[in-house]
Amino acid sequence: MARPRQSLTAQLVESMTGRIQAGDYRKGDQLPTEKELIEEFGVSRTVVREAIANLKASGLVATRQGKGAFVLDEGMRSFRISEENLSLVEEVLEALELRVAIESEAAALAARRRSPEELARIEQACAAMDAAIEAGRSTVDLDIAFHRAIAQATGNRHFLGLFNYLGEVLVPRARVPTHQYDATTLQEYLRRISAEHHQIVAAIAAGDSDAARAALRIHLGGSRDRLAQVARATA
Template sequence: MHNRRNSLSQQVIETVGERIRSGRYGPGEKLPTEHELIEEFGVSRTVIREAIANLRAGGLVTPRQGVGVFVSETPFTQPFVLEAGGGGVLAEAVAVLELRIALEVEAAGLAAARRDGETLKAMGRALDAMDLAIAAGGEAIVPDLAFHRAIASGTGNYHFVNLFNYLGEYLVPRSRLNTSALAQESRGDYLRHINDEHMRVYEAIEAGDSEAARGAMRLHLVGSKERLAQGAG
């Protein structure tokens, strides 16, 4: 279902993007409403919102609170768009983890150097929520995302937050794969292992130790990559 939603979202992105580039939707012009786009494309609200978030990340559109979504005044810079490669879902998940390593290791270091109480509280809430989700037998995707989003916010650099929000569920491989099976662990053991790694990142950020935070985040993400690579071999 998730792959189908991504495919539908990509269709909306390509169609609306082409209309902007061709001038059908001119700079500063308001896009059709969310409801109109849902009717036109025959897709869900979630698909439309994901497409708009992608177009926004690419600099093509600008939402205005309570007014609508508008074509950017200078929309023709080359946008960054995360697209599936040709190697399948597993290869894509590994590729996204490599991107995350490059970004989130430094984000952890910055969050440690600039640590504040709100960041630590948000991380702590996410750790607790993940423990509860694991105990309930869930996948704990939402608290996992919340933990990493708190670190992105803790950098004090909104570009990290914007890119994090753009990537969304791409950040969590188990939203598309049975990662515990690939790692040859029970789901509960697999998720507890992940949250133990989160805790080490939290402790380093709490201590204000940037190098330790970078190291803990690298171990976490490289470990995730290696667990996926087991299934690719």
Template sequence: MSELDRETGRGLAHELVERLRERILGGEIEPGQKLPPESSLVSEFGVSRTVVREAISRLQAAGLVETFQGRGSFVLDLPEPAREFSLDTSRVRSHRDVLDLLDFRIGIEVEAAGLAAVRRTEHQLKAIGRALDDFRRTRPGKVVEADFTFHLKVAAASGNRFYSELLGSLGPMMIMLPRTRLDQSYSVADQAHFTRVIVEHENIHDAIARSDPEGARAAARVHLSNTRHRLQVPSATTAPTGG
């Protein structure tokens, strides 16, 4: 039996992914070859079928394997070294730029939330829940990072790596919006506004938790549309408005 390290705190699925990734990248399992069946992986690594299935799901999301119903999972051709993809948020300066960025995010994140409701694993749902809890408890200076982490976890749960790569390239600055002449109730320092933003995030999480793709899409659209409506006339500085 190939024992996994159970003391890392990263979980058995993560450790199994790393073992299988090493075999794939090292050429031990070549492109086109089939991964060992679930029963063999369960026996070899001493884990449950649930752990094996989650690990294979993560390998799929990473673009290393493809699974066919009734046939198993096959290793894909190794990708060429990735070219860095990025959208330079430092260029988001005008009011029009901000609105365009939010329109762009609506187009991306609404569908990512819908896919997350269908494809998420229990591990990914817990990660979204932890991000939401962190957002609720966050200190004022950490709001942007906590908000961004929540959106990134939803994108990762979509099972499509391009969503998470795209949001990752935007970074936390996608939450930082040029300060506008907003009503004071739209400041993240205002508890009533912060509570509204938290509820919007909770609605996204809850729809994903109950595997409701249309509900998740609607909740994501409402949240980002509300963020868009909070904006009015631009000025030179930036501030988080809860996105």
């Protein structure tokens, strides 16, 4: 199978990682500002923010409120799935299987432990995605926010920490246009995703951990199956 072209985010992550590894940016150094990166690389603010989020998730940098991003010590770098491997659909499939295992259990815990405020946050994220779909706006960040809200509602910081890595780099449609293989429009595809989100929300609101686990597994399992179709179609 021909290797897909890297996304702009992946290209920027690769470039910044190379500079850090080469010592151009040393431990404690502040990275260039968003404006400087936008001007140097000719990319959007969204691409820059996604790249910084990926660098942060991989343990290369840390962000400080109101100050920017700073290079971390080599020894603090965390587990990281190669961005290069993520360009291959097969690798995304394997990583998505990991999300199914982790997030289905997170949904079950959220159903048992969520506070009223955390439930409201999950419901708000779901509603925000619905509004974006109807307005034709991008939903990738909103999708991530929905799943992150569930991870936060587990009451277990490790679920949130893992999701902050896995969710931001592995939301499948950010990398592969799977709706094209469903013979549907993007909006129809997103409405189906939203309907699955509503099933998850209903189970968490009802405090039904088994139903929440099953709904999340069906949701991400569907994404996995759609990506498998992409793999077969492009093989």
